[in-house]
Amino acid sequence: xxxxxxxxxxxxxxxxxxxxxxxxxxxxxxxxxxxxxxxxxxxxxxxxxxxxxxxxxxxxxxxxxxxxxxxxxxxxxxxxxxxxxxxxxxxxxxxxxxxxxxxxxxxxxxxxxxxxxxxxxxxxxxxxxxxxxxxxxxxxxxxxxxxxxxxxxxxxxxxxxxxxxxxxxxxxxxxxxxxxxxxxxxxxxxxxxxxxxxxxxxxxxxxxxxxxxxxxxxxxxxxxxxxxxxxxxxxxxxxxxxxxxxxxxxxxxxxxxxx
Numbered sequence: 001x002x003x004x005x006x007x008x009x010x011x012x013x014x015x016x017x018x019x020x021x022x023x024x025x026x027x028x029x030x031x032x033x034x035x036x037x038x039x040x041x042x043x044x045x046x047x048x049x050x051x052x053x054x055x056x057x058x059x060x061x062x063x064x065x066x067x068x069x070x071x072x073x074x075x076x077x078x079x080x081x082x083x084x085x086x087x088x089x090x091x092x093x094x095x096x097x098x099x100x101x102x103x104x105x106x107x108x109x110x111x112x113x114x115x116x117x118x119x120x121x122x123x124x125x126x127x128x129x130x131x132x133x134x135x136x137x138x139x140x141x142x143x144x145x146x147x148x149x150x151x152x153x154x155x156x157x158x159x160x161x162x163x164x165x166x167x168x169x170x171x172x173x174x175x176x177x178x179x180x181x182x183x184x185x186x187x188x189x190x191x192x193x194x195x196x197x198x199x200x201x202x203x204x205x206x207x208x209x210x211x212x213x214x215x216x217x218x219x220x221x222x223x224x225x226x227x228x229x230x231x232x233x234x235x236x237x238x239x240x241x242x243x244x245x246x247x248x249x250x251x252x253x254x255x256x257x258x259x
Contacts, residue, residue, distance in 0.1 A: 002029075002208035002240040003181060003248065004215045005149075007057055007125070009033040010043035011220070012065075018219035023052050027228045027237070028217060030245040032057035032125050035112040036073070038065040044116035053244035055123035055147070056113045058106065060084055060130045073108050076101035084130060092166075094134040102135040106142075122246040125149035132170055140177075147248055148178035149214065153185060179249035181212040187224050197227070198236065205240045212248065 006019040009031040016039050022028045030053040033043060037059070047054060060080050064073070080101055084090050113121055124142055125131055131142070132151060142148060151170045174180050185204050207213050219225045227233050 001212045001248075002205065002215065002237070002242050003213070003245055004028045004030070004217060004237070004242065005055070005125075005245065006031040006217050006219050007127070008218060008220060009047075009054065009057070010035065010040040011037050011062075012039050013042070015039065015218075015220040016043040016046065018225050020046060020050070020052075022217075022219050022225070022228050023050065025229065027233065028219075029053070029242050030055065030122060032123070033113065033117070033121075034059050034127065035109050035116060036064045036066040036069050040066055040112075040116060047117065053122040053246045054117060055125060055245055056110060056121035057125055057127055058109055058131045058136075059127040060102075060105065060133065061128045070108070073105065076105050080105060084133060091130060091133040094138040098135060099139060102139060103141060106136070122244065123147035123149065123248070132174070137170070137173070142178070144177055146178050147245055148174060148180050150174050150180040150182075150184050153183040181214040181248065183207055183211065183213045185213065185215050187215060187217040187227075198232065201233075201236050205236065208240050 004027070006022060006028045008015045009019050010016055010033045019028070019031050023031070032055040033047075034040060034057045060077070061084050063081070064077055080098055083095055083098060110121075124146055125148070126133075126136075129149075129151070130136070131149065136142070151167045151174065153167075175182075204213060204215060217224055217228060219228055
């Protein structure tokens with residue numbers, strides 16, 4: 001089973017529009033929306049007319065570009081962002097001084113999603129994967145049994161031993177608490193080499209025939225959008241059994257862990 005999820009819905013007009021084009025052309029199966037951003041309000045309005053499964057794309061690392069943002073949220077967000085962007089490995093650390101700000105930011109973003117879409121998100125993931133940063137993991141802010149994005153999957157040649165060990169540990173922790181796919185891949189490497197992308201996507205689709213897989217895409221990036229809209233991509237994904245995030249863990253589809 002293959003979930004093709006487009007990140008950053010509502011971030012800006014280009015992100016929103018390209019994601020909707022991909023959805024209408026059956027190039028993605030779900031998306032993740034950002035709130036308190038420049039196009040969040042318009043994106044939510046457009047989503048009312050389509051049956052697109054939409055998750056919450058938690059944002060702790062990019063400036064809030066919306067027009068109406070509570071002062072407490074903006075101040076806390078700026079402090080969180082400064083911490084996480086202050087070093088390559090900051091996301092691994094738990095900062096006790098930011099505990100309340102992380103909790104408030106998470107709650108504010110979740111409640112804003114409910115206001116905009118008038119329904120709970122189908123799943124939760126994070127901008128720059130920060131839904132699994134140190135504070136989010138230690139504080140366990142996301143409720144049990146939520147559909148949550150797991151960490152990236154890599155082969156032995158792609159990452160070092162320590163990196164793979166960390167990812168295995170986080171993946172195990174996520175799978176015990178939440179409903180998630182067994183594997184996660186990014187679109188980025190697929191569009192960098194025309195000679196290798198068919199082989200790589202073919203391996204992902206083959207993996208999806210055996211277990212549940214998520215493929216992350218960013219249609220606002222022109223090279224990814226061009227590939228997503230290509231006949232080559234359409235032919236490749238036609239071989240996969242595709243589902244939306246809302247179907248993961250229900251009716252026997254995908255893992256139903258978290259005990």
